[in-house]
Amino acid sequence: MKDGISQEELLVRFLDGSLSPSEEAELMQLLEQDSSARESLREMSEQVIAVADLERTSVAVRAETARQPQREPNVDEHAFMRGFLRVSFKFVLPLAALVTLTTVVLQEIISKEPATFLKISKVSSASHLHTALGKIEDQLEVNMPVREGDTVESRSCDSWLVLQLGDKSHITLAGHSYLQNLEKEENSVQLRFLTGSLWADFSPEKGMQSFTIQTPTCSIELKNAQFDLHTERFFTRLRVNDGTAVVTRLLDQSRSEVRSGEQIECNIDDAAVFESNEQPLPVDHWQCQLLKGPDISLGTVLPSFENDFANIKAEPLPWKIRHDKHIMLYAVALSVSRSSDQPVLLQSGSTLRYYLSYDEPDRVRFGFSTQRIGGVYAGKFETDVEPSQLGPAGDILEIELDLDAFWPLSPQLSPGPEGLEVSDIYALTIKRDAGLKVHRIEIIPPNNSSSNLD
Incomplete structure (x- = not known):
């Protein structure tokens, strides 16, 4: 937003038609991104219509009254109402047009707002949601959306939460873990996993054909996989238990495919050959x-x-x-x-x-x-x-x-x-x-x- 021009001023000038093309484009972008701005436009539109209606009606009634000849007390009792309706009807079409224009603009903006693919389905113990607007939610509830730019935090060694991704996929965070929902790209969900442990079962569906996780050391692309991921500032380990994943090392953009039953590790300064290996057998000590x-x-x-x-x-x-x-x-x-x-x-x-x-x-x-x-x-x-x-x-x-x-x-x-x-x-x-x-x-x-x- 340009310096010196407030959101309220842009909205007022939009309603009276005095915005320049660049300012109108700026306002359209603001309305697409900010639901509070859209609500402000709705309220201002209603207020403007009401005030304009009252003002115009008042002026018209005064003018009509001034044209009427002086009459005796037994004048027509319905003359005022007939004059009111005759003059007020002149403003019905312009006001209806303004209401229709505002409604169409808002519906167009709302229709562009992306669907929320990620939401909380289960939560236990200490967890936070840091919204893209800087608000911290510490009372997480089932079906609470995790919107683009929001970060989910599982805060302690005995806390965990489950996120539902679309209709078929699930992500579980546990321990000290941070997961950020990034801006969606076409049919690909973009996430950033900063640290901790994550388990996921991902299946493609309409509007969500692929799934990308960024960590501090690599980028992971999946289309249909069940896997677990452990990461920290300088290290990432991916284990694919079903399906496949393609991992890109950020250090040198080396790529490797990880198939079912395989794992791959990525250190931030490791220049060794980047390839997956079979998952090792478990030990009991x-x-x-x-x-x-x-x-x-x-x-x-x-x-x-x-x-x-x-x-x-x-x-x-x-x-x-x-x-x-x-x-x-x-x-x-x-x-x-x-x-x-x-x-x-x-x-x-x-x-x-x-x-x-x-x-x-x-x-x-x-x-x-x-x-x-x-x-x-x-x-x-x-x-x-x-x-x-x-x-x-x-x-x-x-x-x-x-x-x-x-x-x-x-x-x-x-x-x-x-x-x-x-x-x-x-x-x-x-x-x-x-x-x-x-x-x-x-x-x-x-x-x-x-x-x-x-």
């Missing part, structure tokens, strides 16, 4: 390599101890439990899927071993998120351990938890963790900063552990 720079989703790295233990301190995380109430969590979260070359599978009899410490005794909540092998997000599992079971403050404590000690947060997704792949693993305290620190976490296969908790 894992140990985080904290001293080698793990994938830390939540936590602050502190100087290591002399015994080579890493030192990851819990960081605060605001958590909404109602629309008007928050509590504070203090959490350490690590990505298993992004720090392992192979999927890590949980089996009946698997255990989780944590090495941790805290400055003050407090209850600690342990948990992990999962997905199905070659499938979609499968929910999170948690368990609480009281300080009397953990040990004294200040010491490095070894805590081993059987798999059956964890309960599902979303049993409708999966009632138990057996047979699922681990995505993230975490530990946290609730409401109080107890100085929780995580030094190492391991996933132990069956028949190779001994729980030290009753």
Whole structure:
């Protein structure tokens, strides 16, 4: 919009017909993009019509009255009304034409507004919607649209949400994930995935024949595929479980096709041959390599101890439990899927071993998120351990938890963790900063552990 010309002035000048061709084109573009401007035009049109009608009628009535000869008190009682209708009818056609013109313009503009293909179908825990107009929605609801320019944020290690794309496709975000809906190009939906974990099942349909996701390191084009995607600032890994995808590395525009059962990794500075490989077979054990720079989703790295233990301190995380109430969590979260070359599978009899410490005794909540092998997000599992079971403050404590000690947060997704792949693993305290620190976490296969908790 030109400097010095407000939106209201443009609308007024449009109604009185004094806009130049360039100003009229500018206004048409504004009305196409801004629903509030269209509503303002409707209201102003109604006001202008009403005021003009009253003013013209008032002038006409005064003129007609002035032409009437002075009469005795027994004058024709219907003369005023006949004069009013005769004069007012002169303005009916111009006013009707103005109403029709405004209606046609608004309908034409509204018809150009693109359909909302992306909307929220399920939501759990802390999630936000950042609109293109700068508004933050933290009360997400089913069927809430995600329009072009909006960004959906899944905010914590135990939150997730499902987006419906058109009539047939679905996208699931979990953990700390950010997904932006970009401007649609012809029949292609454009998304930008900034960080986190995403699972999607995409099928083409009318008006949506392809699907493109941009990450910090690559661009992914799909037409009919079921896949999962894990990305961060410098790394992207795509696993295609059904269908095909074409991936373009941003560094040098190298392209590679990824077929069903294959995966591809893309680092921001990797100049190696860019090609897909078969997805590796899952393993039943894992140990985080904290001293080698793990994938830390939540936590602050502190100087290591002399015994080579890493030192990851819990960081605060605001958590909404109602629309008007928050509590504070203090959490350490690590990505298993992004720090392992192979999927890590949980089996009946698997255990989780944590090495941790805290400055003050407090209850600690342990948990992990999962997905199905070659499938979609499968929910999170948690368990609480009281300080009397953990040990004294200040010491490095070894805590081993059987798999059956964890309960599902979303049993409708999966009632138990057996047979699922681990995505993230975490530990946290609730409401109080107890100085929780995580030094190492391991996933132990069956028949190779001994729980030290009753």
